[in-house]
Amino acid sequence: LHWWFNIGTDAFQPAPRTLQDPWTAIEMTPRQRQVLGVRRKIRDALLRDGQIPDWLEIDELIALYRADELDEAELLALEMVGRTGLTANLANVLSLVYGDRRDRTKELHYAREAARLAPENSIFLGNLGYALVAVKDFNEALPTLRRALAINPEHAYIYEALGDILREQADEPAAQREYAEAIRLYERRATSAEHEPLWFLQRLY
Numbered sequence: 001l002h003w004w005f006n007i008g009t010d011a012f013q014p015a016p017r018t019l020q021d022p023w024t025a026i027e028m029t030p031r032q033r034q035v036l037g038v039r040r041k042i043r044d045a046l047l048r049d050g051q052i053p054d055w056l057e058i059d060e061l062i063a064l065y066r067a068d069e070l071d072e073a074e075l076l077a078l079e080m081v082g083r084t085g086l087t088a089n090l091a092n093v094l095s096l097v098y099g100d101r102r103d104r105t106k107e108l109h110y111a112r113e114a115a116r117l118a119p120e121n122s123i124f125l126g127n128l129g130y131a132l133v134a135v136k137d138f139n140e141a142l143p144t145l146r147r148a149l150a151i152n153p154e155h156a157y158i159y160e161a162l163g164d165i166l167r168e169q170a171d172e173p174a175a176q177r178e179y180a181e182a183i184r185l186y187e188r189r190a191t192s193a194e195h196e197p198l199w200f201l202q203r204l205y
Contacts, residue, residue: 061077123152125151160178
């Protein structure tokens with residue numbers, strides 16, 4: 001355990017154990033290792049070209065979000081907005097960050113912006129539907145989620161969200177049909193190298 005001296009309180013306190021703390025050794029998760037992998041690519045790009053490609057910054061942003069480094073993901077996204085303006089990708093990541101923080105107002109705002117900027121992107125539409133479900137706006141959530149599936153019917157999490165809405169509306173047979181489709185898609189993914197779908201399957205069975 002490392003300790004830092006806090007000048008403001010004139011006291012020692014435990015150093016934070018985060019990915020960004022250079023003094024505290026931590027056991028990194030696979031997702032945190034992905035962040036470091038992206039940052040190695042950024043270093044190589046800077047050494048080779050003297051600049052970072054936009055797509056690589058987006059990769060870093062998504063990796064930070066997946067590693068639960070929400071503070072840094074937010075800071076990076078807002079800094080990129082200041083440089084490039086709000087894009088659909090940036091709006092989507094900001095929506096996800098604020099959703100994880102339970103800031104429903106900002107989550108919904110940025111989800112709407114992502115869907116507005118990329119209206120044919122099924123993932124962004126699905127995430128907007130999820131944000132609408134979180135604030136129990138089922139009247140808008142249902143057609144939004146259906147529109148996402150019309151573009152791409154392979155999103156298991158959207159069927160899951162539809163099931164949640166229909167169950168909330170006391171239409172259990174319809175909810176079970178949506179859950180069954182979600183389970184089918186999650187099972188197909190869980191047979192590959194992906195392990196994340198197993199958590200969703202546990203909730204649905």
